[in-house]
Amino acid sequence: MANFNIDSVKERTFDAIVVGSGISGGWAAKELTGRGLKTLLLERGRDVKHVVDYPTTSMYPWEFEHRGEMPLAIREANPIVSRCYAFGEDSQHFFVKDNEHPYIQEKPFDWIRGYQVGGKSLLWARQTQRWSDFDFEGPARDGFAVDWPIRYKDIAPWYSYVEKFAGISGNKDGIPELPDGEFLPAFPLNTVEKYFSDHVKAKYPNRHIISARCAHLSKPQPIHFEQGRVGCQNRTLCQRGCPFGGYFSSNSSTIPWALKSGNLTLRPHSVVQSIIYDDEKGKAAGVRIIDTNTKEVIEYYARVIFVNASALNTNLLLLNSTSQRFPNGFGNDSGVLGKYIAFHNYTANVGAEVEGFTDFKTEGRNPAGGGYIPRFRNVYKQETDFLRGYAAGFSAYRYQQAKTEGVGAQLKDNLAHPTLSGWYVGSHMMGESIPKESNYVKLDDKEKDAWGVPLLRVNVDYDDNDEKMKLDYLEQMEEMFVSAGFKNVKKHVAIGKAPGLDIHEMGGARMGRDPKTSILNEWNQVHAAKNVFVTDGACMTSTACQNPSLTYMALTARAANYAVDEINKGNI
Secondary structure, X not given: OHHHHHHHHHHOEEEEEEEOOOHHHHHHHHHHHHOOOOEEEEOOOEOOOOOOOOOOOOOOXXXXXOOOOOOHHHHXXXXXXXXXXXXXXXXXXXXXXXXXOOOEXXXXXXXXXXXXXXXXXXXXXXXXXXXOHHHHOHHHHHOOOOOOOOOHHHXXXXXXXXXXXXXXXXXXXXXOOEOOOOEEOOOOOOXXXXXXXXXXXXXXXXXXXXXXXXXXXXXXXXXXXXXXXXXXXXXXXXXXXXXXXXXXXXXXXXXXXXXXXOOEEEEOOEEEEEEEEEOOOOEEEEEEEEEOOOOOEEEEEEEEEEEOOOHHHHHHHHHHOOOOOOOXXXXXXXXXXXXXXXXXXXXXXXXXXXXXXXXXXXXXXXXXXXXXXOOOOOOOOOOOOOOOOEEEEEEEEOOEEOOOOOOHHHHHHHHHOOEEOOEEEEEEEEEEOOOOOOOEEEEEEEEEOOOOOEEEEEEOOOOHHHHHHHHHHHHHHHHHHHHOOOEEEEEEEOOXXXXXXXXXXEEEOOEOOOOOOOOEOOOOEEOOEEEEEEOOHHHOOOOOOOOOHXXXXXXXXXXXXXXXXXXXXXXX
């Protein structure tokens, strides 16, 4: 019988374990397997194989029972996830159902989740911008949060590394606060977007409207063909899963690459309950999972563990991983675990009408979404009554309009001969929120989910800094629109929009120089347990105002290669 036990433990022992198969988890699996480590990739949701498991990807609008709209009963049963921009009849199977995965909102918070292999990499907006030293130095400059233990030079080579593999389209814009990358050709601005870009460049020397940088293959390179991916078809049906691999996802790129190595074991339907700590060895021994179908509790073991469960779930897992050494959560000697949660502020937008340009129209679709306005506030100096800054999206468009008057032949004729509207422009803000101790998550001491794991309590809210930043965005964007000659400028504020719908939650297990005020060091290692790494959104010390996924990828690739080097040196 003892031999059977030994064999069982061997079967459940790997060189590395990765928790979560989303954007960062996929990268961890790719890097660790590529360096020769036998790796177990755990995913709490079902398996989703590239192409095979995209059931709606090639459906026509009339093939959907409700023509893409969600029935009222489903929306009422899922009030949280229904607020997500990507939730629809063609994509609902990639989102969790609210009642199956409850959490407790101490303050309103929309927690958007996709539990399947690939996670939300099937659903993300695919916008990719590098951070600069203005972002990494932000906390040190104004004293809010703690100093980042890295700077741009530390991560720049890894940005290049992941950009080449993932495929990022964009232009070399030469903007210090938004460093250039390894780009495929950009998706160009249309004529009105280009007009606004030229106008702003002439009138506001430190402001820029550039082609949005995105994870789409505008011109695939050999490395992308080797992954089995081809060029983006500009369908803009990305939330369905792309059978062409035209945009980057774990499903189309990193996970198949890791599987091809022969070193990856993928196990879906696996809720990771806790990290197992070995008191004698002074490090993590493995993880304890619950099979979502059988409810069986199973332990897996490894030399190194990467936690990439997505920001809030990673906090939940660490908080639930208690032991004699860590009674308040794994690695939580500092007491900051679960605290200093931050996000991005999307609560304002501005629209306007454009006169002229009627001899132009848009042709085809732009998967990048149009233009991007990098942060221009408080970059070189503190110039406002709020801290940090905001970026913004910008796009211009026309649409077809048809008269609906008449009946019979007249109505048919009206509908068959639509005309083009005039041009419209729109912008939305993406503001950096300041990590605060009062923004936290913690475990409920009574309620548990279907697998016996404590529910997460979320207490996250906007503050006065967010409000001041929002007002400045509205004021500045209105001024820029008016100066460009746009008409009927309308400012909008999203009343009652809770944090979370940005889907950019970050922090809780932040990086830092001092173990007394942070959870992770400069290599994303847990200060008090060097064989555990956290490289998803939970690791972020501050949020900047760029879309964060590219930074998660770069941090993950950097940390995974460091981990293998440390194993080879005998330090892990």
